Amino acid sequence: MLTVHAARERLRRREVSAVELTRAFLERIHALNPRLNAYLTVADEAALAMARxxxxxxxxxxxxxLLGVPVAIKDVLSTRDMRTTAGSKILANYTPSWDATAVSRLRAMGAVFLGKLNCDEFAMGSSTENSAFGPTRNPWDETRVPGGSSGGSAAAVAADLCCAALGTDTGGSIRQPAALCGVTGLKNSYGRVSRYGLIAFASSLDTVGALTKDARDAAIMLRAMEGRDSCDSTSVDVPPIDVDALDAARDSLHGLRVGVPVEYFSDGMQPDVEQRVREAIAHLQTMGAEVCEISLPRTHLGLPVYYIIAPAEASANLARFDGVKYGLRVQGRDLIATYMETRGAGFGAEVKRRIMLGTYALSAGYYDAYYIRAQKVRTLIKRDFEQAFAQVDIIAAPVSPTTAFPLGAKTDDPIQMYLADVFTLPVSLAGICGISIPCGFDREGLPVGLQLIGPAFGEQRVLEVAHAFQQTTDFHLKKPRLSCEL
Amino acid sequence: MLTVAEVERIARLARLALSEDEKARYARQLSAVLDYAAQLAELDVEGIPPTASVLAVHSVMREGDEVVAGLPRADALRNAPDTDGASFVVQATFDEE
Structure with missing residues (x-):
């Protein structure tokens, strides 16, 4: 397992060159990717040029x-002269002329891009099964999903097919796959990292972040990407992450107030997920944290609010795919027919479902009843967190009600699939931050994630607690046994 | 339950060509999600302001209007399904008469 900071240390000591490191990763990708399908594009030549x-x-x-460190990028983020599909047939041959800001900042620091990672189409999904290019498989059990939508990112980090990966999180798309693949995934507060160059899904919710092998790497990646960008009017400058301060905070959590929301331990939960999460919270307590029960009473409303607001924004954002300026075109008898045929053929089932849902919620007669009402309840969900953070510094909870589920288990029932994100949606709606870190395994050996939630722009504290946890546990060091290890 | 006719109306608004199978499936699935969302209708949200953005976003003036290079034409056209080398080529929007 090679972290960003360990890779950098080996490069700095000249134990290995960037080209050697990149070659080793590319070899491993070519050996394992045919089975895992984590990468949609392996950029051998571009990666080696960047390494040189x-x-x-x-x-x-x-x-x-990040100089010389091999990383990979979720395929919803634009990469200059590197194919970017968003997991969709409609963009199967799309090559951007510019980098997303998160990507260009890594490029400027000298990171090496190994390629682009699989995801649910336009980041809509919780299993990566909505990719037009086939699902990614979970490295811990190849018959199971890696979670989603950043499933390729989570699988690539778990299987050591990169040092770290970029992902995006709109309703749980970094945290949930991180949990299901046993890696660390930080969803940043809305606005902390520029969305410029991210192929938009739901603009009031979309965030860009990283999936990594530990909390230190999460801090390094955020430090590299964060801050105001003139190309995104919703990006903001806040005091930057202090990576070195993680160590200063690691020995003790004395004085830290940790809230445990009763609503996040629901009846439908897998029992050993609840057990591992409760054990992790007890561990924080032995490190000196004060743990108390709190209530986030609108938790159950996260799902219905999200599935009105996100599809509404998506239906507007995806209007741009019309077969004129880029992407697939299916010619119809007139221009309207061309739009309809192009979009009917180019979008997959879940994307069409969400466009339809959003169009309905925004249409005349339903706008107030669905969209405005959902935005009002969103305010209530945000207030739940504000009230909680008046009492506690951090909230500890599960990431997802279950561990990785079998491929195909939920594809016929959208609501069952949506419920995989029931514990991550409220954080997204409130625009605050949350990290998923490994906290143990279920009886079948599948990883379980602990979610540590902080207030808006509270990433420093969240990372410090995650780092302290990882300094005294070894769950994040466990690796899946892949049958064709090199 | 949404009717197939309602699904067709939404699909037309969304510019999506759907097969008969898709129309029947989406009528069922969209209804299930909308039923789930119906719990929002039972809440008292009187006097609660809607959240459109979690940030206190406000309009600002651009800080200085500098001339910078735009996207070169060739780059703008590189992904287009059909061009004449200088423009996107599309079907006529209006009839000729």
Whole structure:
């Protein structure tokens, strides 16, 4: 297992060159990806060119936290001259002319891009089964889903097919796959990282972040990407992450007030998920944290609110795919027919379902009853968290009610699939931050995630607690046994 | 339960061509999600302001209007399904007469 910080240390000591490291990852990808389907594009030549440049920069004495470090990028983020599909047939041959801001900041620091990672189409899904290019398989059990929508990112990190991966989280799409694949995934507060160049799903909810092998790497990746960007009017400057401060905070959690929301331990939950999460909370207590029960009474409303607001925004955002400027075109008898045929053929079932749902919620006669009402309840959900954070510093909860489920288990029942995100949706609606970190395994050996939730722009504290947890546990160091190990 | 006719109306608004199978399936599935969302109708939200953005977003003036390079034409056209080398080529929007 090679973390970003360990890779950087080996590069700095000249134990390995960026080109050697990149070659090793590319070999491993070519060996394992045919089975896992984590990568949609493996960028051998571009990666090696970037690695050569990183080696030259190091030879000139340059040093950055990412110089020469091989990473990979979820395929909803634009990458200059590197195919970007959003997991959709409609963009199967799309090559952007620019980088997303999160991507260009990593590029400027000298990171090496190994390729683009599979995801649910337009990041809509919880299992990566909605990808037009086939599902990604969970490295812990290849008959199971990796979670979603950043399933390729989570699987690639878990299987050591990169040092770290970029993902996006609109309703749980970083945290839930991180939990199901046993890796660390930080969903940043809305606005902390620019959305410029992210292929938009739900603009008031979309966030860009990283899936990593530990909390230190999560801090390094956020530090590299965060901050105001003139291309995204909703991006903001806040005091930057202090990576070195993680160690200062690691020995004790004395004085830390941890809230445990009663609503996050529901009846339908897998018993050993609840057990592992409760054990993890007890562990925080032995490290000195004060643990108390809290209530987030509108938790159950997260799902209905999200499935009005997100599809409404998606139906507007996806109107741009019309077969004119980019992407697939299916010619009809007139222009309207061309739009309809193109979109009918180019979008998959879940994307069409959400466009329809959003169009309905925004249509005349239903706008107030569904969309405005959902936005009002969103306010109530946000207030739940504000009231909780008046009493506690951090909230500890499960990430998902179950561990990784079998491929195909929920594809016929949208609501069952949506329920996989029931514990991540409220954080997204409130625009606050949350991290998923490994906290044990179920009886079948599948990873369980602990969610640590902080207030808006409270990433520093969340990362410090996650790091402290990882300094005293080894769940994040466990690796899946892949039958064709190199 | 949504009718197939309602599904057709929404699909037309959303510019989606659907098969007969899809229409029947979406009538059922969209109804299930809307039933789930019906619990929102039971809440008292009197006097609660809607949240459109979690940030206190407000309009600002651009800080200085500098001339910068735009997207080169070739880049803008590189992904287009049909071009004449200078423009996107599409079907006529209006009839000729």
């Amino acid at each position: 440049e990183a080696d030259e920069r190091m030879a000139r004495g340059e040093d950055t936290p």
